[in-house]
Amino acid sequence: MKKYRKKQQRLAIGLLVSALVLVMSLIGIFAVKMVEKSQKNGSGKSTESTSSRTVSTDSGQKDSSVVSKVTSASSSEAVSSAVSIPTTSTTSSAPAEPTTAPVEPTTAPAEPTTAPAEPTNTPAVATKIVCIDPGHELTQITDLEPIAPGSSEMKQGVTSGTEGATSGKTEYQVNLEVSQLLRDILKERGYEVVMTRETNDVTLSNVQRAQLATAANADIFVRIHCNGLENTEINGVLCYGPTEGNPYLTREAIDGSRRLCQLLKDNQCAVTGQKALDNLYEDNMTGINWATMPVAIVEMGFMTNPQEDLYMASPEGQQAIATGLANGIDAYFAVG
Numbered sequence: 001m002k003k004y005r006k007k008q009q010r011l012a013i014g015l016l017v018s019a020l021v022l023v024m025s026l027i028g029i030f031a032v033k034m035v036e037k038s039q040k041n042g043s044g045k046s047t048e049s050t051s052s053r054t055v056s057t058d059s060g061q062k063d064s065s066v067v068s069k070v071t072s073a074s075s076s077e078a079v080s081s082a083v084s085i086p087t088t089s090t091t092s093s094a095p096a097e098p099t100t101a102p103v104e105p106t107t108a109p110a111e112p113t114t115a116p117a118e119p120t121n122t123p124a125v126a127t128k129i130v131c132i133d134p135g136h137e138l139t140q141i142t143d144l145e146p147i148a149p150g151s152s153e154m155k156q157g158v159t160s161g162t163e164g165a166t167s168g169k170t171e172y173q174v175n176l177e178v179s180q181l182l183r184d185i186l187k188e189r190g191y192e193v194v195m196t197r198e199t200n201d202v203t204l205s206n207v208q209r210a211q212l213a214t215a216a217n218a219d220i221f222v223r224i225h226c227n228g229l230e231n232t233e234i235n236g237v238l239c240y241g242p243t244e245g246n247p248y249l250t251r252e253a254i255d256g257s258r259r260l261c262q263l264l265k266d267n268q269c270a271v272t273g274q275k276a277l278d279n280l281y282e283d284n285m286t287g288i289n290w291a292t293m294p295v296a297i298v299e300m301g302f303m304t305n306p307q308e309d310l311y312m313a314s315p316e317g318q319q320a321i322a323t324g325l326a327n328g329i330d331a332y333f334a335v336g
Helices: 002-070 076-082 171-188 206-215 251-272 306-313 315-335
Strands: 129-134 141-146 154-158 192-195 220-227 238-241 295-302
Touching: 129 171, 129 206, 141 206, 154 206, 171 192, 171 220, 171 306, 171 315, 206 220, 220 251, 220 315, 238 251, 251 295, 251 315, 295 306, 306 315
Parallel strands: 129 192, 129 220, 220 295
Antiparallel strands: 141 154, 238 295
């Protein structure tokens, strides 16, 4: 009986050990499975994280492209509505496209409401051509010439003029000096100036001087002279021009000549303070009758009067005379 009990105990212990071994084996297998599963789960998270970073980077590049396109528009509101941040996905390697298309500007740039202003310094009239004829010359021309085109009446080609009773200067010298000052003033004021002579030693008749003015297409013909009389007390300024019925000039040339005579005399006297004498209108002046444009002979003063002679010979007097004559020319074109 005792032997039987011992045998049963050994069998029970064997079964218990076998059960324990089996349990331990199961526990070992379960532990291995858990480790493998844990490793597998850890590896999956790492891959997903990498995938997420990759998608995020591509999405950023796409966003930069969209922003670049939209910021070229002038509206800041267009930028904010045009940029749609794409969502990331672990199931796709391509970045999501924006869900909103770039917004175009809603209004076009305003057009200018006024045209550019035109320059205001455009000359009102075209440049005028003034022909200045310093009267007389060093050597007189004794040959005769017609006083007008087709006229049988003849006069000497040109004389040497008068001479200063006190200054000793010749008329042709004073005429040229004042004419050159007048030329310079007119050029400064924008005129085109033609001189019949620039020196005293020339050979030009009165007809030739008028023809030079015509060849230059001059708008006016201003002839500069000094006066002289036996009576030394007479002084003052006057001009010669054509009569109202001059048979050689056009109506336009006659009217223009008479107006030019008045303006030249009045403006010279206004600057110099000289006495204004009555103008003389005659039809026997060669240099007038051969002109084809308004013409005036300016008698700047009397060289036979001591005071006026010295005044016309002085630099100050000549400058004042030239300025007054230039003002007269300005006045002529201002109303003509």
